[in-house]
Amino acid sequence: MGTMTTFELNKIAGAILFAGLIAMIASIVSKGIFEPHHSGDEHTWHAASHYPIVSESLKNKQVILDETPNNNNSEVLFSELLSRANPVSGKKIFKKCSACHSVTEGGPNKVGPNIWNIVGKKVASNDGFGYSEAMIELGGVWDIDSLESFISDPKGYLPGTKMSFSGIKKSGKRADLVKYLISISEK
Numbered sequence: 001m002g003t004m005t006t007f008e009l010n011k012i013a014g015a016i017l018f019a020g021l022i023a024m025i026a027s028i029v030s031k032g033i034f035e036p037h038h039s040g041d042e043h044t045w046h047a048a049s050h051y052p053i054v055s056e057s058l059k060n061k062q063v064i065l066d067e068t069p070n071n072n073n074s075e076v077l078f079s080e081l082l083s084r085a086n087p088v089s090g091k092k093i094f095k096k097c098s099a100c101h102s103v104t105e106g107g108p109n110k111v112g113p114n115i116w117n118i119v120g121k122k123v124a125s126n127d128g129f130g131y132s133e134a135m136i137e138l139g140g141v142w143d144i145d146s147l148e149s150f151i152s153d154p155k156g157y158l159p160g161t162k163m164s165f166s167g168i169k170k171s172g173k174r175a176d177l178v179k180y181l182i183s184i185s186e187k
């Protein structure tokens, strides 16, 4: 006793710090690996980031690329269009929707339901909005693919829908619009 040198004390302090550092790193790494992947359920969805669902729902969707005049029938992955899409242009395109839809958090149902935070949201889930039978029976969750298909051709995608809208025919514009809807969603 009483013979510990400063050198030994430093070694002990160093060992404790080192152990703490390892524990911290281990906890960060395991959180990264074991973070649960949510899908579907609206509740867990709100707690999670949007991006797992966005990428899961974009597996291989092909759309017709209609933005290049000489290349009318070529197909392109919607995910590719989305990665280049412009939410500012999407906001302008949304004017076509805003006659019937509010898109702010807690916004009112109009002719159509409020569609804030629509990607990952349960289909036909707004309280107090009278959905069509077709929409109620569709069920599931709006993901990028179903949203893209629906706004491309509402009545073609969902015969019997009450949404009287002919659809956005250009895939690039749909990508801009979907990017805008994602950009204003809950993060």
Ligand code: HEC
Pocket (backbone or CB within 6 Å): 094, 096, 097, 098, 099, 100, 101, 111, 112, 113, 114, 115, 118, 122, 123, 124, 125, 126, 130, 131, 132, 134, 135, 142, 147, 151, 160, 161, 162, 163, 164, 165, 168
């Ligand atoms: C003329 C009014 C009108 C326009 C314009 C319109 N919608 Fe709709 N929308 C509706 C109605 C009505 C419904 C409910 C449909 C049903 O119940 O079948 C709906 C439903 C939806 C839903 C499903 C919401 C839910 O709660 O499940 C989405 C998503 C949607 N619209 C997106 C859009 C987008 C994006 C645009 C613009 C490109 C658009 N709508 C344009 C009237 C409209």
